[in-house]
Structure formats: C-alpha cells, structure tokens
Amino acid sequence: MFKTTRPLILAATLAFGWTLPALADVPVPQESSFWSAEVNAGDLPPVSERLPKDPLVVDLAAKGREFGTPGGTMRTMVTRSKDIRQMVVYGYARLVGFDENYNIVPDILASFDNDGNRKFTLHLREGHKWSDGSPFTSEDFRYWWEDVANNELLSPSGPPDFLIVEGKAPTVSFPDETTVIYEWDDPNPDFLQTLAQARPPFIYRPSAFLKQYHENYVDPEDLAAQVDDARVKSWAALHNKLDNLYKFDNHKLPTLQPWLNASSGKKIRHNFVRNPYYHRIDSKGVQLPYIDVVEMEIVAPGLVAAKTNAGETDLQGRGLAFRDASILKKGEAVGNYKTLLWKTGVASQIAIYPNLNYADEVWRDVLRDVRVRRALSLGIDRKTINQALYFKLAKPGAMSVLPASPFYSEDNAQAWAQYDIDMANALLDEAGLDQRDGSGIRLLPDGRPMELIIETAGERQEVENALQIVTDTWREIGVDLVMRPLDRDILRNRVFAGNTMASVWFGWDDGLPQVHTSPAYLAPTDQVFLAWPKWGQYYQTGGEVGEAPDMPEAERLMTLAHDWEIATTDEQRAAVWTEMLEIHADQLYAIGILNGAPQPIVVSNRLHNVPEQAMWAWEPGAHFGVHRPDEFFLVD
Structure with missing residues (x-):
C-alpha cells in the first residue's frame, strides 16, 4: 500500500520551485495595479481577501527565473475560433499538474493523499474562490458528481470512463468544505494523471453559477422562461451550452484559470484578463499571472508565420513549422523577437x-x-x-x-x-x-x-x-x-x-x-x-x-x-x-x-521567463502550460 504523505508532496513541490505555506511564511500580498481602481471603488476586495488562506507560493529564484513586474498585454495567434480553448491549455491550472520533470504535484489542490491507488483524498485550499468571487469548495465537486455526471439528461452516458474501474463507479464523499474523497474497490492508477491532462476532465463545476440553470435548484417556470429566451429545447441543453470550462467560450462562466475570458461572441481578437482570485503568488507576494491581458488573434493558417515574422506576436508556437524557421530567423532584428527551437514530445512527427x-x-x-x-x-x-x-x-x-x-x-x-x-x-x-x-x-x-x-x-x-x-x-x-x-x-x-x-x-x-x-x-x-x-x-x-x-x-x-x-x-x-x-x-x-523534429517557438524580446530549451508536447505538458505562462512577464 502506498500513501502520499506531506513530506513526499513537499519534496516534489520544492523540486518545482513551489512552497507549502504551512512550512514557509506566506509573503504579504501585493495589490495589482490592474485591479486597483475596482478595489479603491469598493467593487472588488483587496488582494489579501481574494487569495486562499494558503496560496501556492512560487519561488522563482529556486527555478532559476526572474521575478516579474505585473502588467502589459501579450499577443498570440490561433487559426480557428474554437481554439480560444488554448487559454485553458496554456493556463494549466489543474487540481494536480505535471512539473517540469513530469512529476505530479498539487496545484489547485493544497495536497492529496493516495492510499494504494484505491482511495484519493483531495484537500482544497481554504478560502479559494472562483473568478467571480464565489467560494470554491467541495460543494462544486458534489454538484458535478451528483447533479451533472450522474444526471441522465446532462450526462446520458454517465460519469467519464476514467472514473469507472472494473465496471464500477467510485464512492465519492464530501466530509467538509475542503475535502473530497474518491474511493474504488480496485486500483485506479490513472486518476491523478488524467486530472493533469492538457484537456482536464473538470470533476468540479462553479455550482453557484450553474445552479441557476438546473431543474433541481430553480423554479420550473423561471427555468422554462430562460430556456425560451436562449432558444434551446430544454433546460439540459441550456445548462450544457453554458457549462464550457474547457471550450472557454462562455465569458460569464467563472474559472480558476490564470486569465478569464473578457470577450463575448465570435471576434477576430479575444481578450483574456488576469483572474483577480487566482491562487498563485510569487515569494515576494505578487499575485500571478504577471501579465494583465492576453490578446488572442484568430488568423488564417497560412498567415501565422508571416505575421510572426512581422513581429505581430509575443509568444507563438501553434501554426509554426520547422520549414518556417529560416525565414523567422531572418526577421528577428526587424520583428524584435528571437526564434527558439524546442524539442517535440510526440512519438512521431x-x-x-x-x-x-x-x-x-x-x-x-x-x-x-x-x-x-x-x-x-x-x-x-x-x-x-x-x-x-x-x-x-x-x-x-x-x-x-x-x-x-x-x-x-x-x-x-x-x-x-x-x-x-x-x-x-x-x-x-x-x-x-x-x-x-x-x-x-x-x-x-x-x-x-x-x-x-x-x-x-x-x-x-x-x-x-x-x-x-x-x-x-x-x-x-x-x-x-x-x-x-x-x-x-x-x-x-x-x-x-x-x-x-x-x-x-x-x-x-x-x-x-x-x-x-x-x-x-x-x-x-x-x-x-x-x-x-x-x-x-x-x-x-x-x-x-x-x-x-x-x-x-x-x-x-x-x-x-x-x-x-x-x-x-x-x-x-x-x-x-x-x-x-x-x-x-x-x-x-x-x-x-x-x-524529435524541432518546433520553432517565437518569443518577443520584451517577454521574459520563457525557457530557451524546453519540450513542446500536448501530453504531458499542455504545450506552454507546463512551462507556466503565468510566470512570464513583459518588459517595455
């Protein structure tokens, strides 16, 4: 029987440059200038009240990275409207995630216990909040498990396959606001790795928001009116339409990612602004992400290399191929960027x-x-x-x-x-x-x-x-x-x-x-x-x-x-x-x-903390995600 204890979690966490607040003093949080007007007007609590009681503290010095200065807009490009979901991939806020050595470590979770791959106890961060300020608690896990995953109208095929072991679903319990327990009769060794994927399963939901559209929590007449207004067939269709944590196309849906979608509808440019309730800070007390706004432009596939060459992006990997490397190198001086060649993680190019x-x-x-x-x-x-x-x-x-x-x-x-x-x-x-x-x-x-x-x-x-x-x-x-x-x-x-x-x-x-x-x-x-x-x-x-x-x-x-x-x-x-x-x-x-074909990665000269040598892989790593873009920062 294997049990993950706090010392083991600590060892993995320190290896990734993270610290556990119970073992190290949490620095005094510093307010971001981006949200200062809202804080001063009383429309947003101060940062000390927005962070969890035990935020994830990142020691950038231990990782060999610079401490950043908050601010600025980072530009990047994708080639399809639905690829705004890459912000969830790149943001890589996961219950547990891979570190740079591909160990699984807590992230959104404060810690976890693994008892023989049969029983997993998930410990949430006290005081953690969604991007709209609503509490992130075990209720969000219960809502997903009981009211979504096991609701025949919302999930006709039942809970996802990775939770079914030897034909049996787990026993899921919620002892208190910060504890969730998944337990099986037989081992489920794939559980944690699945939570760390580039496209995570999201075994939780922003319950306070979604309960407004669920038949168990809303007056039937009011819900019917909402269904009519949305021009969909049923409350379940409305709920599923709004429940898009991965697609990231519902700007009203709260998130735990470092940036939240500030754009509605289909646009050529989508803006994603810093999450005021994000759970990570650096060891000087600066709330991450450092970058205030990510601007994602949707362009034709054939234009990505040309626009990159013209200096119209700050961070670009998608849409570039090795054949673009030579022309990208030639444009570095004029475009004010550098072209890196990362290794690729697919089994075959x-x-x-x-x-x-x-x-x-x-x-x-x-x-x-x-x-x-x-x-x-x-x-x-x-x-x-x-x-x-x-x-x-x-x-x-x-x-x-x-x-x-x-x-x-x-x-x-x-x-x-x-x-x-x-x-x-x-x-x-x-x-x-x-x-x-x-x-x-x-x-x-x-x-x-x-x-x-x-x-x-x-x-x-x-x-x-x-x-x-x-x-x-x-x-x-x-x-x-x-x-x-x-x-x-x-x-x-x-x-x-x-x-x-x-x-x-x-x-x-x-x-x-x-x-x-x-x-x-x-x-x-x-x-x-x-x-x-x-x-x-x-x-x-x-x-x-x-x-x-x-x-x-x-x-x-x-x-x-x-x-x-x-x-x-x-x-x-x-x-x-x-x-x-x-x-x-x-x-x-x-x-x-x-x-092992090299992947060109173009990085603006004003963007710091992007590794010179790294791995470009969907799994494991979520492309930029494992390299933590919330720690990148801009210098003008």
Missing part, C-alpha cells in the same frame, strides 16, 4: 496509419498482413526525408516512445525502419502480391492496381513534402501512393466511418510516458488512433457501435492495458509497458517516419 478497419474487404485483408505493413515501412527513405525537411535535426525511426521516457528501447525505435528495398519487395512477394501491371505496380488479389490512397489534413506542408518522397521510393516496391488532402474534421469522420484506406497524422501525443502513465492509448480503446477506429468505437460504446478487435496482437494489447490498471507495483506496470511497446514495434500499426 509524421506517421502513416493503415486503416485495419477499412470498409473494402480486399484492401482490409492486405493492410492487416503485417508483412505488407513492414514492407511499406522498409520502403521509406527516412534519412532523405530528414535531410530534405529538417536538415538532419530530427531522428529517423519507427513510432516509439522517446529517449526521455524510461521505456525507450533503441531496438523498438529502429524496428523495420531501415531503408531496404530488396527486403520490402521480398515481403510483398511473400504476402502474395507478386503480380504487377505494365507500369510495375503490384496487383491486389482481385486484380486492381495497388494504389494506396493516403488522406491528410492538409495543414502541414512537411507532411505533403514527406509523402512526395515516399511516393518515389514506394514505386520501387510496386506501390502507387496517392495523396488526398482534406479538411481535418472531414478526414477524421471518414476514418471513423471506415472510408479511409490510410491516413497520416502525428504519432502518439505522449511520447514521454512515465511509470504512472496509462498505456491505454496503445490498445484499441479509442477511435482517435487512426489504425483501428472501429475497434476503438466498440470499446468506447460498450459494444454498441464498431467492431470487436479480431486480431490476436490487438486482443493482447487490450488484456495488457487491463493488466496495467489492476497492477499493484511499478514493476508490474513497467512490464506491461515493455510488452505493449514491443508489440507495436513488431506489428507497425502506425508507420512512423521520424521524431
């Missing part, structure tokens, strides 16, 4: 996904033959792609975890990843694809030419460039690659429906798994893994939609994922990871091309 659930039976049988997938991998000249696209700065290899993970294996990383035309041809012949047409293209068992259509999201020029090189080398093994760019949403819907023969995307989001990381994404548990959408649908819907895995190795992956869930030791979990990664290396469900 470019990966080809043969669809094992493709609707065409002949093609499906061909793609399910591991000899064919191995041959396709052997027919890729990764070194040439690396030279042409990344100036040899990436690492050619199959899709596998990265060297920063304890589960990294060089054998897995290089499995079937050498460029070997002779072996590829031999494997395809062995698979029965030994007949060719007059152009040298192999013939399928039904006589059709082997035209392998790979659909792309059409968003990354590097993907199209890489596939052009693959097109040339695959012709040497008798395979005609046909590339078809589509809109991202259309592509995914086609894959999920079984209408796409093969697609190309990044590799696993989390290429840096640790022993506490669930390997569920290596098993057919989600349609988003583009090689087995129907198998993923089957798991996600409890067998109502999709198809059950019917290949031995895929079935073994499902067994292993369950073995990890019920394991009681780190050694058992590590053994599961090792076997699952070996299966992927052997079976090539996704054909990785290379990884």
